[in-house]
Amino acid sequence: MDFNEHKPIYLQISDNICEKILTEEWPEDERIPSVRELGSNLGVNPNTIMRTYEHLENLDIISNKRGVGFFVENEAKSKIVKIQRDQFLKEELPLIIKKMSLLGIKPSEVFNC
Amino acid sequence: MDFNEHKPIYLQISDNICEKILTEEWPEDERIPSVRELGSNLGVNPNTIMRTYEHLENLDIISNKRGVGFFVENEAKSKIVKIQRDQFLKEELPLIIKKMSLLGIKPSEVFNC
Amino acid sequence: MDFNEHKPIYLQISDNICEKILTEEWPEDERIPSVRELGSNLGVNPNTIMRTYEHLENLDIISNKRGVGFFVENEAKSKIVKIQRDQFLKEELPLIIKKMSLLGIKPSEVFNC
Amino acid sequence: MDFNEHKPIYLQISDNICEKILTEEWPEDERIPSVRELGSNLGVNPNTIMRTYEHLENLDIISNKRGVGFFVENEAKSKIVKIQRDQFLKEELPLIIKKMSLLGIKPSEVFNC
DNA sequence: GTGGTCTAGACCACC
DNA sequence: GTGGTCTAGACCACA
Numbered sequence: 001m002d003f004n005e006h007k008p009i010y011l012q013i014s015d016n017i018c019e020k021i022l023t024e025e026w027p028e029d030e031r032i033p034s035v036r037e038l039g040s041n042l043g044v045n046p047n048t049i050m051r052t053y054e055h056l057e058n059l060d061i062i063s064n065k066r067g068v069g070f071f072v073e074n075e076a077k078s079k080i081v082k083i084q085r086d087q088f089l090k091e092e093l094p095l096i097i098k099k100m101s102l103l104g105i106k107p108s109e110v111f112n113c
Numbered sequence: 114m115d116f117n118e119h120k121p122i123y124l125q126i127s128d129n130i131c132e133k134i135l136t137e138e139w140p141e142d143e144r145i146p147s148v149r150e151l152g153s154n155l156g157v158n159p160n161t162i163m164r165t166y167e168h169l170e171n172l173d174i175i176s177n178k179r180g181v182g183f184f185v186e187n188e189a190k191s192k193i194v195k196i197q198r199d200q201f202l203k204e205e206l207p208l209i210i211k212k213m214s215l216l217g218i219k220p221s222e223v224f225n226c
Numbered sequence: 227m228d229f230n231e232h233k234p235i236y237l238q239i240s241d242n243i244c245e246k247i248l249t250e251e252w253p254e255d256e257r258i259p260s261v262r263e264l265g266s267n268l269g270v271n272p273n274t275i276m277r278t279y280e281h282l283e284n285l286d287i288i289s290n291k292r293g294v295g296f297f298v299e300n301e302a303k304s305k306i307v308k309i310q311r312d313q314f315l316k317e318e319l320p321l322i323i324k325k326m327s328l329l330g331i332k333p334s335e336v337f338n339c
Numbered sequence: 340m341d342f343n344e345h346k347p348i349y350l351q352i353s354d355n356i357c358e359k360i361l362t363e364e365w366p367e368d369e370r371i372p373s374v375r376e377l378g379s380n381l382g383v384n385p386n387t388i389m390r391t392y393e394h395l396e397n398l399d400i401i402s403n404k405r406g407v408g409f410f411v412e413n414e415a416k417s418k419i420v421k422i423q424r425d426q427f428l429k430e431e432l433p434l435i436i437k438k439m440s441l442l443g444i445k446p447s448e449v450f451n452c
Numbered sequence: 453g454t455g456g457t458c459t460a461g462a463c464c465a466c467c
Numbered sequence: 468g469t470g471g472t473c474t475a476g477a478c479c480a481c482a
Contacts, residue, residue: 234465234467235467236466236467270467271467273466273467274467277467
């Protein structure tokens, strides 16, 4: 995994994990790698993974069983879609539409619709 | 003006200024507010405005007359459109399309086309 | 049984057992479940139950007959009451009183007295 | 400031700050010490203070002005009281009442009411 | 100057 | 074994 320059690594890993969950590479209700394991896999400090896991825990996408490890939450997939969809529709889309109109780009030119 | 969480303030102000130029609220060849004035209007440190102005100067969108102030460049509008259009089509659009397909959002749902 | 976030599970189980003893659900002098049995009932690792039992053994509330199992001690109820009463009055109560006064909660509002 | 053994330092500092806000030692809308400054005052690593501040930011008790520092939120006092009151009434009080009844302690004995 | 992120390494409680 | 906390120190972007 190689990291983009300007976005925090822990968030990029978070995005990556969300993708893994959506594609069911990491299925719901199953255990995910420990912070140390994933850290060494990705060549990243375990603390950074811990930060990713805390972030995903706050979003109710994973949860911790003490002494055992982190697990993908039940319904994680639908939560991820909901979060990302909401953010896209409420925050990104309006900016996109505004920008396209300012730049004189018509949707029909760039989307096949 | 209220600022997005994760994007540098000076770039958000830059975007805002480009918009003003495109809508001709700030017409070409005319003087724009001093860093102090704009800073206090926006509730932002003048240094931050300075950084915005430097950034726009590098893009040949505004220019400085020493002792007088900053002016919108002749042809600024077409330069802005060119820069942003290129960037939008090459960098942003592909990501948008990918994301929309991942989230199952169809262009026809959100664009009137 | 669901567990509090910040208190060790083995202590929460310990509290739960004390309650069972006080209510005589688990009577004095009688055998209590094996670590395996209780562990699987509570969905918890047997090691954790073992730790609970060790803890209660140290307090002379239960005792072990090798090869047979753990038993509630004679006089267990009075020991529990003594231990917990002391701790409650000396350590917990002052904090509770301080907090209630800080938060403006009057005893008469929440206790029927 | 000296720290309790079994509670994370960053949470103890958080509690301490909440007290300071409630007593208006740190008034609403005003800047609070930088992570480095408070860290060296308390003999604690700045990262630990950062963690405290993140925690308080999540609770909307403080907020960050980029490049400037952290500020006590408007309405911080009432938010703190609300949070602590809710937690006390919903989580702690039921346990207290249960424990007191199990131990045969009557409210009238320990509260002046 | 500010916070934010990251690393390396340590220690601990808990399961 | 697991996570959780903490330190020391570094580097960076931003205001």
